Amino acid sequence: xxxxxxxxxACLSENxxxxxxxxxxxxxxxxxxxxxxxxxxxxxxxxxxxxxPVIPMVKVTDIVIRHLSxxxxxxxxxxxxxxxxxxxxxxxxxxxxxRYATGGNLWFLALLGKGTxxxxxxxxxGAGGATFKMGRDSTGQEVLQIDQLKLDxxxxxxxxxxxxxxxxxxxxxxxxxLFNRYVNEHSKELWEIIKPEVVVGVSDIIKSIINKTLAKMxxxxxxx
Numbered sequence: 001x002x003x004x005x006x007x008x009x010a011c012l013s014e015n016x017x018x019x020x021x022x023x024x025x026x027x028x029x030x031x032x033x034x035x036x037x038x039x040x041x042x043x044x045x046x047x048x049x050x051x052x053p054v055i056p057m058v059k060v061t062d063i064v065i066r067h068l069s070x071x072x073x074x075x076x077x078x079x080x081x082x083x084x085x086x087x088x089x090x091x092x093x094x095x096x097x098x099r100y101a102t103g104g105n106l107w108f109l110a111l112l113g114k115g116t117x118x119x120x121x122x123x124x125x126g127a128g129g130a131t132f133k134m135g136r137d138s139t140g141q142e143v144l145q146i147d148q149l150k151l152d153x154x155x156x157x158x159x160x161x162x163x164x165x166x167x168x169x170x171x172x173x174x175x176x177x178l179f180n181r182y183v184n185e186h187s188k189e190l191w192e193i194i195k196p197e198v199v200v201g202v203s204d205i206i207k208s209i210i211n212k213t214l215a216k217m218x219x220x221x222x223x224x
Contacts, residue, residue, distance in 0.1 A: 115164020123156025
């Protein structure tokens with residue numbers, strides 16, 4: 001009791017550093033299973049490549065993401081009176097892999113493919129802001145919860161390898177290496193296209209994890 005926003009922000013930042021490192025083993029006290037590696041069964045996405053006349057549908061499955069426990073939370077600032085906080089996320093290296101299947105058309109050409117993908121993301125970074133609300137845990141006790149969470153995500157560079165592009169075309173499927181080179185050389189332009197959808201998915205995951213954690217920390221309510 002008696003901590004001001006600056007002191008409370010520093011205290012929470014220190015605890016979050018240990019919290020992120022614990023993602024590899026899980027935190028039974030907070031009902032959090034091991035999340036490094038983090039697995040996600042399926043993600044469907046419609047990729048709108050305007051102004052090009054192509055809208056491929058991409059189904060990504062068996063997703064595995066590694067090194068989440070190396071993420072650092074920086075510049076966390078709490079505004080208890082306004083029930084708000086801002087923060088930065090730094091991820092030196094994230095590695096992910098999985099399987100995919102595509103469908104769609106580019107003019108007369110069917111964009112069919114399926115195979116595996118691997119990606120290395122270096123220098124991942126994000127800026128976020130959240131607002132809080134009061135909620136109830138399973139016993140009816142009042143707990144602090146995130147109401148809205150907004151993120152802006154970016155990175156320094158990536159390396160992507162996709163296998164099986166255009167597998168239905170005997171000649172065009174040989175363009176796989178060319179496709180990988182194009183994606184890596186133009187990753188920033190492609191990132192701006194898919195970022196809104198990715199941010200929504202990542203925000204939902206982060207919000208769920210944090211709210212589970214906050215539900216086990218009812219003592220925070222008195223500060224808000």
